[in-house]
Amino acid sequence: MNEKLKTPELAAVEVDVEGGDLSRSDVILKGALAAGAIYGSTMVSPFVRRALAMSESGDVGILNFALTLEYLEAKFYEEAKSRAKASGELKSLVNLLAEDEQQHVEALAATVKKLGGKPVAEPKFNFDYSDTAGFLKLAQTFEDTGVSAYNGAGPMIKSKEVLAAAGGIVQVEARHAAAIRLQNKEEPAPAAFDSPLGEKQVLKAVEPFIV
Amino acid sequence: MADIKQLKDPVSRRRFLAVGGGSTALAAFLAACGDDSGTTTNDTTAAMGSGGGASETAQFGKGDVGILNYALTLEYLETAFYADVVKSGLFKGAELETIRKFGREEAEHVQALTAAVKQLGGKPAPEPKAEFPLKSAKSVLELAGTVENLGAAAYLGQAANIQSPEVLASALAIHSVEGRHAAVLNTLLGESITPDGAFAKPADVKTVLKSVEPFLVG
Numbered sequence: 001m002n003e004k005l006k007t008p009e010l011a012a013v014e015v016d017v018e019g020g021d022l023s024r025s026d027v028i029l030k031g032a033l034a035a036g037a038i039y040g041s042t043m044v045s046p047f048v049r050r051a052l053a054m055s056e057s058g059d060v061g062i063l064n065f066a067l068t069l070e071y072l073e074a075k076f077y078e079e080a081k082s083r084a085k086a087s088g089e090l091k092s093l094v095n096l097l098a099e100d101e102q103q104h105v106e107a108l109a110a111t112v113k114k115l116g117g118k119p120v121a122e123p124k125f126n127f128d129y130s131d132t133a134g135f136l137k138l139a140q141t142f143e144d145t146g147v148s149a150y151n152g153a154g155p156m157i158k159s160k161e162v163l164a165a166a167g168g169i170v171q172v173e174a175r176h177a178a179a180i181r182l183q184n185k186e187e188p189a190p191a192a193f194d195s196p197l198g199e200k201q202v203l204k205a206v207e208p209f210i211v
Numbered sequence: 212m213a214d215i216k217q218l219k220d221p222v223s224r225r226r227f228l229a230v231g232g233g234s235t236a237l238a239a240f241l242a243a244c245g246d247d248s249g250t251t252t253n254d255t256t257a258a259m260g261s262g263g264g265a266s267e268t269a270q271f272g273k274g275d276v277g278i279l280n281y282a283l284t285l286e287y288l289e290t291a292f293y294a295d296v297v298k299s300g301l302f303k304g305a306e307l308e309t310i311r312k313f314g315r316e317e318a319e320h321v322q323a324l325t326a327a328v329k330q331l332g333g334k335p336a337p338e339p340k341a342e343f344p345l346k347s348a349k350s351v352l353e354l355a356g357t358v359e360n361l362g363a364a365a366y367l368g369q370a371a372n373i374q375s376p377e378v379l380a381s382a383l384a385i386h387s388v389e390g391r392h393a394a395v396l397n398t399l400l401g402e403s404i405t406p407d408g409a410f411a412k413p414a415d416v417k418t419v420l421k422s423v424e425p426f427l428v429g
Binding site for chain 2: 167176191196
């Protein structure tokens with residue numbers, strides 16, 4: 001899988017993960033029964049597989065993974081201010097999202113440092129779009145992916161403080177996702193549950209935009 | 212490297228003392244918590260669940276069952292609210308479709324939470340009897356906005372208290388949908404999609420229950 005990675009930063013996050021808390025998977029497997037209640041018994045296996053796909057990286061690794069996603073979003077909206085040809089209501093939305101994502105970047109970097117870790121470096125990004133519609137399509141992908149990435153990582157977080165902080169961020173990502181979907185004339189809340197995504201799936205979604 | 216105790220008991224940090232048994236009726240709880248309304252709970256403290264070892268949701272059951280039943284009670288109220296709004300005839304077209312969709316999603320949350328409580332060996336909280344003021348489309352949208360923003364904050368307030376990673380995964384999957392609903396309603400109302408700024412704030416149990424109290428009947 002590392003061969004497929006174009007980004008040394010994300011690979012570094014994965015390497016970091018090696019010494020992590022392996023016991024977590026055991027806990028999750030034991031909880032599979034409970035998951036059946038929520039997702040329906042036929043969905044237990046894929047759900048557990050998804051949850052386990054997130055590397056057992058410890059809180060610093062998870063935070064650095066989230067930080068990479070927030071770098072991507074922050075850069076994307078910062079650029080969009082001049083590239084997305086947005087006007088009126090959408091222009092205000094772009095400014096708001098740029099500001100929120102930048103605050104997420106700063107908060108996550110600060111939390112990594114507080115835990116004694118080293119914030120991952122900001123990758124270089126390349127966003128391929130030429131008009132407002134192209135921008136909105138990418139924005140929807142990034143926001144929906146962000147929500148599912150946080151939801152997938154949540155149960156791996158050990159510190160209550162980190163979990164509460166991540167929860168405060170993911171709800172804002174969900175609000176962004178809904179607002180962008182409204183702009184795209186799509187269902188703002190397409191399903192009753194925002195299913196979790198594992199690390200590999202998230203990487204797959206964002207890889208094309210990292211150079 | 213990892214410390215051994217942690218490996219043996221990886222959920223210990225999330226473990227808190229679950230006090231009290233059985234599920235007290237919501238109304239009785241509300242009456243009881245009216246007595247110490249002078250106390251304000253700090254948002255952060257609530258989010259961390261550091262209430263001196265006592266569970267905020269003990270009135271709804273022990274541990275995760277209590278948290279799930281608390282969420283179930285709120286989802287029952289949301290479901291009933293949207294059903295009444297649909298019946299009211301105040302909305303048409305796209306807005307009505309949005310309300311129907313949100314109502315269906317809340318009903319799915321009710322089903323999932325009920326099943327989860329049973330799966331954990333608990334008794335699902337009863338559906339509260341509720342009445343909602345349905346005077347005008349505008350006032351209904353405002354109430355919907357209040358309810359959804361509060362619902363999202365309620366889940367956020369409990370996330371760090373949940374012991375089971377599976378229950379947490381499920382609560383998170385619902386939490387962000389409540390956030391989506393809240394953003395849509397805020398948009399319809401011409402309000403900010405992120406009223407708390409870049410970081411959503413949690414709400415503690417007492418605040419949430421006080422806010423829904425006016426709609427409970429009997």
